[in-house]
Amino acid sequence: MNIAQFREMALSFPDSEEHPHFDNAAFKVKKKIFVTLNEKHNRVCVKLTEIDQSAFCSYDANVMYPVPNKWGKQGWTLINLATVPDEMLKDAVETAYNTVKENRKKK
Numbered sequence: 570m571n572i573a574q575f576r577e578m579a580l581s582f583p584d585s586e587e588h589p590h591f592d593n594a595a596f597k598v599k600k601k602i603f604v605t606l607n608e609k610h611n612r613v614c615v616k617l618t619e620i621d622q623s624a625f626c627s628y629d630a631n632v633m634y635p636v637p638n639k640w641g642k643q644g645w646t647l648i649n650l651a652t653v654p655d656e657m658l659k660d661a662v663e664t665a666y667n668t669v670k671e672n673r674k675k676k
Contacts, residue, residue: 570655572608578659579604582666603669604662611651613658615665617644625661633661644668 570578579585579596585603588595594606605614614636617625622644625633632652635641648661 570650570653570658572606572611572650575606575613575650575658579606579662582663584670585666598666598670601669601672603665611649613648613650613662615646615648615661616669617646617661617665618668619644621664621668622646625657625664628657632657 576587580587582598584598586597588597590602590605592609595602596604603616607613622635625646626635631649633646633648636645636647648658
């Protein structure tokens with residue numbers, strides 16, 4: 570999936586918006602980030618639960634892996650756009666969107 574296709578997909582979720590986030594683009598729902606896009610490194614970072622992160626990362630550590638610091642322990646997961654299958658990427662981003670959206674409903 571290329572950058573333009575990724576943007577279109579991330580913005581296809583209800584109420585999702587794109588905003589700048591440091592040197593990246595952040596996609597938010599209800600003012601909370603569910604995915605960021607780093608064009609320079611051709612990767613995205615999604616917010617997952619610990620269980621979802623474990624399941625997605627079991628596919629291939631070169632494709633999906635936790636951010637290597639405290640953010641990774643909070644579910645933030647990096648995805649290499651050049652190597653991830655499109656359907657898996659869509660599933661991971663949708664899971665992140667639903668996770669963040671549901672967490673906002675609880676508050």
